[in-house]
Amino acid sequence: xxxxxxxxxxxxxxxxxxxxxxxxxxxxxxxxxxxxxxxxxxxxxxxxxxxxxxxxxxxxxxxxxxxxxxxxxxxxxxxxxxxxxxxxxxxxxxxxxxxxxxxxxxxxxxxx
Amino acid sequence: xxxxxxxxxxxxxxxxxxxxxxxxxxxxxxxxxxxxxxxxxxxxxxxxxxxxxxxxxxxxxxxxxxxxxxxxxxxxxxxxxxxxxxxxxxxxxxxxxxxxxxxxxxxxxxxxxxxxxxxxxxxxxxxxxxxxxxxxxxxxxxxx
Numbered sequence: 001x002x003x004x005x006x007x008x009x010x011x012x013x014x015x016x017x018x019x020x021x022x023x024x025x026x027x028x029x030x031x032x033x034x035x036x037x038x039x040x041x042x043x044x045x046x047x048x049x050x051x052x053x054x055x056x057x058x059x060x061x062x063x064x065x066x067x068x069x070x071x072x073x074x075x076x077x078x079x080x081x082x083x084x085x086x087x088x089x090x091x092x093x094x095x096x097x098x099x100x101x102x103x104x105x106x107x108x109x110x111x112x
Numbered sequence: 113x114x115x116x117x118x119x120x121x122x123x124x125x126x127x128x129x130x131x132x133x134x135x136x137x138x139x140x141x142x143x144x145x146x147x148x149x150x151x152x153x154x155x156x157x158x159x160x161x162x163x164x165x166x167x168x169x170x171x172x173x174x175x176x177x178x179x180x181x182x183x184x185x186x187x188x189x190x191x192x193x194x195x196x197x198x199x200x201x202x203x204x205x206x207x208x209x210x211x212x213x214x215x216x217x218x219x220x221x222x223x224x225x226x227x228x229x230x231x232x233x234x235x236x237x238x239x240x241x242x243x244x245x246x247x248x249x250x251x252x253x254x255x256x
Binding site for chain 2: 005006083086087089090092094096097099100104105106107110
């Protein structure tokens with residue numbers, strides 16, 4: 001396993017723990033790539049605060065900066081780190097304990 | 113943080129391995145305790161599926177190991193990842209006689225897998241998702 005899979009998941013969960021960054025990521029997921037100015041118009045957050053968070057998210061690899069119209073930088077959500085986080089969640093969500101209890105119950109009831 | 117790659121559980125079951133084996137490897141058995149409905153082609157490479165009515169969810173599995181009545185293994189999709197994602201976890205049940213009953217171990221592994229090439233493709237390519245799908249649609253329409 002690549003050494004940074006854990007770091008990737010950590011970046012995602014750290015980003016999601018902050019309500020402002022969560023709002024920015026949600027806006028990019030919902031409406032597609034946007035500039036800091038676009039996001040400031042849509043979210044109750046100053047442009048400066050948004051720019052700061054976007055820089056942080058870009059550094060963590062969760063958004064990608066790309067050239068937009070009128071030489072403004074646009075930010076696009078990167079899906080690969082989110083999928084890594086989903087793998088982590090999939091392991092937590094797998095409930096073998098309940099499943100094995102169900103297996104025992106089934107065998108007991110079939111026997112009686 | 114510790115990325116969870118492998119889940120392992122062992123339980124003692126008060127029924128003989130043959131009975132446990134049937135519950136794990138037949139459509140009737142799987143539908144009784146795992147899914148609500150199931151189908152299975154019990155041979156390595158065979159396909160199997162389980163459906164959950166309430167969730168409206170179907171899991172597709174590929175049978176990998178069949179060593180009656182000791183080892184049954186299959187792979188399936190990592191829950192939550194897109195359908196086209198090739199990564200799968202491997203589930204292996206091991207049955208051992210224990211007195212009158214069975215010691216059953218289940219190991220599911222592969223949650224932390226990220227093959228080097230898939231990693232590069234997914235992480236650097238940035239070609240997945242709706243943006244590229246829509247881009248392909250535009251290219252297709254432009255070409256027509």
